[in-house]
Amino acid sequence: MQAAKTGLAVAIAWMLAPYLPGVADNYPYYAPLGAIVAMYPTLMGSMKNAAQTLGSLAVAIALAGAVIIFSSPSVLTMSLAVGLGALIAATGWFGANREYIPVTVLFVLIIGGPDADDYSLGYLEQATLGIVVGLLVNLLVFPALTHNAVDQQLSNFRRVLADHLADIAEALAESWPPERDGWASAKNSLVAVSRQVREAVLLADESRKANPRARRYRRDVKADYDELAALENVTFHVRDITDVLTGAVWGTPIKVQLRPELRPALSEALAAAAAVLRDWNSEDARSASHSAATDALAELTAEIDDRKDTASATTMGASAAISMDLARILAALNERIEHAQALDAEAAE
Numbered sequence: 071m072q073a074a075k076t077g078l079a080v081a082i083a084w085m086l087a088p089y090l091p092g093v094a095d096n097y098p099y100y101a102p103l104g105a106i107v108a109m110y111p112t113l114m115g116s117m118k119n120a121a122q123t124l125g126s127l128a129v130a131i132a133l134a135g136a137v138i139i140f141s142s143p144s145v146l147t148m149s150l151a152v153g154l155g156a157l158i159a160a161t162g163w164f165g166a167n168r169e170y171i172p173v174t175v176l177f178v179l180i181i182g183g184p185d186a187d188d189y190s191l192g193y194l195e196q197a198t199l200g201i202v203v204g205l206l207v208n209l210l211v212f213p214a215l216t217h218n219a220v221d222q223q224l225s226n227f228r229r230v231l232a233d234h235l236a237d238i239a240e241a242l243a244e245s246w247p248p249e250r251d252g253w254a255s256a257k258n259s260l261v262a263v264s265r266q267v268r269e270a271v272l273l274a275d276e277s278r279k280a281n282p283r284a285r286r287y288r289r290d291v292k293a294d295y296d297e298l299a300a301l302e303n304v305t306f307h308v309r310d311i312t313d314v315l316t317g318a319v320w321g322t323p324i325k326v327q328l329r330p331e332l333r334p335a336l337s338e339a340l341a342a343a344a345a346v347l348r349d350w351n352s353e354d355a356r357s358a359s360h361s362a363a364t365d366a367l368a369e370l371t372a373e374i375d376d377r378k379d380t381a382s383a384t385t386m387g388a389s390a391a392i393s394m395d396l397a398r399i400l401a402a403l404n405e406r407i408e409h410a411q412a413l414d415a416e417a418a419e
Contacts, residue, residue: 071212071214072109072111072214075109075207075211075212076105076106076109076204078207078211079105079106079108079109079200079203079204079207079208080102080105080106082105082203083101083102083104083105083199083200083203083204084098084101084102086101086199087100087101087196087199090196092191092192092195093188093191093192094191094192094195094196094199095192096188096192097192097193097196098196099196100193100196100200101196101197101199101200102200103197103200104123104196104197104198104199104200104201104202104203105200105201105203105204105207106200106204107119107120107123107167107197107200108120108123108200108201108202108204108205109204109207109208110208111214111216111273111277112213112214112216112273112276112277112279112281113205113208113209113213113214113277113279113280114276114277114279114280114281115276116205116208117280119165119166120201120204120205122163122165122166122168123164123167123170123197123201124194124197124198124201125163125164126159126164126167126170126171127170127174127193127194127197128194129155129158129164129171130155130170130171130172130173130174130175130177130178131174131178131190131194133151133154133155133171133175134151134174134175134178134182134186135178135186135187135190136151137150137179138179138186138187143179143180143183148175148176148179148180151175152175152176153172155171155172155174155175156171156172158171159171159172174193177193178190178193209282212283213277213281214277214281215274215277215278215281215283215284216270216273216274216277217274217277217278217287219270219273219274220270220271220274220294222270223266223267223270223271224267224294224297224298224301225350225351226267227264227267227301228301228347228348228350229347229348230259230260230263231260231301231304231305231344232344232345232347232348234253234256234257234308235308235311235340235341235343235344235347236340236341236344236348237250237252237253237256238253238312238315238340239336239337239338239344240337241253241315242315242333242334242340243333243334243337246330246333247319247320248319251319253312254312254315254319254320257308257312257313260305260308260309261305264301264302264305267298267301268298268302271291271294274289274291274294275291275294275295278291293409296406296409297406300402300403300405300406303398303399303402304347304399304402304403307395307396307399307402308395308399310391310395311340311391311392311395311396314326314388314391314392314395315328315392317388326387326388326391327387328389329377329389331377332370332373332374332389335366335369335370336370336389336392338366338369338370339363339366339367339370339393339396340392340396341366342359342362342363342365342366342367343363343366343367343396343399345359345362346360346363346403347403353410356407360403360404360407363400364400367393367396367397367400370389370393370396371393374389374390374393
């Protein structure tokens with residue numbers, strides 16, 4: 071859809087470009103360029119991008135005009151103007167369009183030459199026309215809402231976390247030390263997945279701003295941010311569990327000891343936590359899985375307490391750390407479950 075809208079905006083801008091009065095009709099090719107610049111995935115992004123583009127063009131034309139008014143184009147004056155433009159671009163005020171500043175300075179001074187004033191005016195007018203066309207097309211033709219992408223990304227995030235916890239649970243249930251080590255290196259991918267989800271939520275939040283379709287398709291974006299925060303909290307503790315177990319197996323990053331008789335209870339508790347994430351989309355199954363995970367954690371904690379008098383603090387530390395991480399994971403998930411139940415109760419009333 072975005073590609074089709076871009077093509078449509080370019081076609082309209084190209085057809086309208088020759089009708090601009092004055093010298094602008096000598097530079098019609100800048101209108102399609104302006105249309106492309108304005109075709110951002112979201113309306114708010116399009117408007118911001120358009121403003122930054124026009125601002126960068128205005129600054130560049132002012133720099134080139136200063137060269138023409140106070141001196142004349144030469145290697146020295148062009149280099150100074152381009153260098154100053156690059157410095158202004160480096161401030162970041164003009165976002166991704168900052169590179170237009172030094173490039174436009176060169177365009178005005180080299181391509182415009184003796185007709186730099188007419189060229190600058192035509193360039194700015196045609197680019198503005200294209201930007202206006204692009205904004206109108208983006209506004210009137212199915213302005214994008216990316217809400218569905220958030221649901222998919224959050225669901226994928228939960229699945230990845232569930233798979234990771236299940237892999238650790240299986241490793242604990244196998245012979246020790248475990249033969250499979252994929253779970254140890256997979257923890258790094260959790261951060262990448264978290265980043266993708268955050269980008270999706272931010273894009274969805276931006277896509278609803280100034281978007282007329284957002285009135286019809288309402289969404290609680292704050293709930294998405296809360297859901298993301300909960301899963302990022304879970305990710306932190308999952309990574310910590312992974313570090314503890316890699317320390318027990320390979321002595322890195324910190325060498326710890328894991329009592330072998332506690333591995334079955336640890337495996338069951340981790341598998342139960344994975345089930346909560348896996349069953350999240352079903353309200354009944356989610357609540358049942360959370361209750362089962364809470365029971366499994368209670369059994370693990372009780373077993374740790376029963377054995378703490380017969381073992382040193384060093385040998386019990388790893389199990390206690392994992393137990394605490396699991397408790398915090400279930401607490402974070404329970405908070406989201408209670409929030410969903412409260413919303414359902416309000417809707418029922």
